Amino acid sequence: DGGLWDGFRSEELATSAGFEADPVKVWRWYDHRRQAIADADPNPAHLAIARLEKAFKAFQLVTQNGDGLHQRAGCRTPVELHGNIWRARCVKEQTVFPLTECPLSTIPPRCRRCGSYLRPDIVWFGAPLPPRAFEAARDAAARGDAMLVVGTSAQVMPAASLPLIAKHNGAFVVE
DSSP states (O other): OSSSSTOOOOOHHSSSHHHOOOOOHHHHHHHHHHHHHHHHOOHHHHHHHHHHHHOOSOOOOOEOSSHHHHHHHHOOSSSTTTTEOOOOTTTTTEEEEEESSSSSSSSSSTTTTTTBBEEEEEOOOOOOHHHHHHHHHHHHHHHSSEOOSOOOOSSTTTTTGGHHHHTTTTTTEOO
């Protein structure tokens, strides 16, 4: 009650079928989220993780967050398993663009190159993770000496498998 999804069904706002049915509705919801995020500051956890990245030579942040707050906190190269709300992807060409205008002047936004709709570069329900992102996350989990698992329910696969991969390969895992 009162949460981000209150009054909405994920199928309407965070699936390819929902976007195809009503791209205006989907983009209005994402534009509302982007405006809220634009006014947000990284929290102490974001800042602590950025300090850890600076303190260790070999460090890889893997995040399910798509809000860009890790980057604003100072993290340099996060692996974003679920995409980023500040990027958009052309539905025709699959080209990814930064989309920093906030609020959006045109809903739904269109591709500068071909004129097709852009969709948020976010992994929607029922869609696979970006292969390169998951490969990088899996490789980091397999090579790491330690893993901190922060701010997740550890219920969403395949991301929830990463601590198991780390543990299997001898890492010290803290959840």
